[in-house]
Amino acid sequence: MADWEERFDALVERKTAEAREAAIAPLVTDRDETGDRLAGIGNAWSRAMFGGLFYVSPSASGDLPATNLVFVQSRDGNTVTNDPSTLGGGKVDTHLIYEGLSRVAADAVLVGARTIGGGQFVMSVWRPELVALRAAMALPRHPVQIVATLHGVRLEEDLMFNVPQLRVILITVARGEEAMRVRLQTRPWITPVVMDDPLDLPAAFRELRRLGIERLSCIGGRTLAGAALDAGLIQDIYLTTGTNTGGEPDTPFYSKRLNAREVVRKHGTGPDAGVVFQHLTTRPF
């Protein structure tokens, strides 16, 4: 256990240093049609960097978490790559949007099992000004880590599953829970949410809400994101389009027609010139 704690401390130190040292060029607003229909969050630093308040939806319904989806796509619309930073979203996407405003107000961050590969994946905010914003909203230092897996994941291999101070929830089905049963017994900080059917994400989301998750940020990948969009579980989409072409061909974050409306649009400046940020909402507006 000591070894995992040491690795976690080293990760926190590294991620904090990277975020603190990142020179972020502010975004400039091209469109803001949010009116008073969404809630605005921010502090002086985030407002200066984002070019205003960052908007989040109220909860979709009484028994589901309010859920956003955050993606970076290449200039030609692809999302699959082992290193999404190669898509050209720049530091503003990595440090202000992705590991920042999209999750700063979230109780939990949700990811598909294929995205966490690599063992050192912890979903939190790291930039000190965003850590302060989270604290000002009286939220715990780290969001709950939620992983969706049908087959089950190897709990003994990933840092995220071996640090008792990180609360973890696994969305799975019976065979996935069975595959992880022995290792779950020694990790009481991990809670499985077992669906009767892989298609029953709404039931899993209701259970998340029952477990205290009121606001959730889903980071994909596109398999999980597609299922959540199909099920009508996403209200806000934060989409950054990078300056590079690339990623695996034909891998948009959603392959069907997206029924969503752009309410905010911003563009990057300085080294991030050419980056576009969009906030799309799936709610009737």
Ligand SMILES: NC(=O)c1ccc[n+]([C@@H]2O[C@H](COP(=O)([O-])OP(=O)(O)OC[C@H]3O[C@@H](n4cnc5c(N)ncnc54)[C@H](OP(=O)(O)O)[C@@H]3O)[C@@H](O)[C@H]2O)c1
């Ligand atoms: N550009 C971006 O912003 C961005 C964001 C995220 C990821 N990515 C990239 O996208 C790639 C991964 O995306 P992906 O679409 O292949 O995989 P993914 O969505 O990350 O994960 C898919 C896995 O999630 C689990 N899963 C899927 N549907 C589920 C459901 N209804 N209930 C419970 N579990 C479910 C299954 O896990 P099991 O296999 O364990 O059963 C499935 O294999 C990586 O290259 C990653 O770097 C890019």
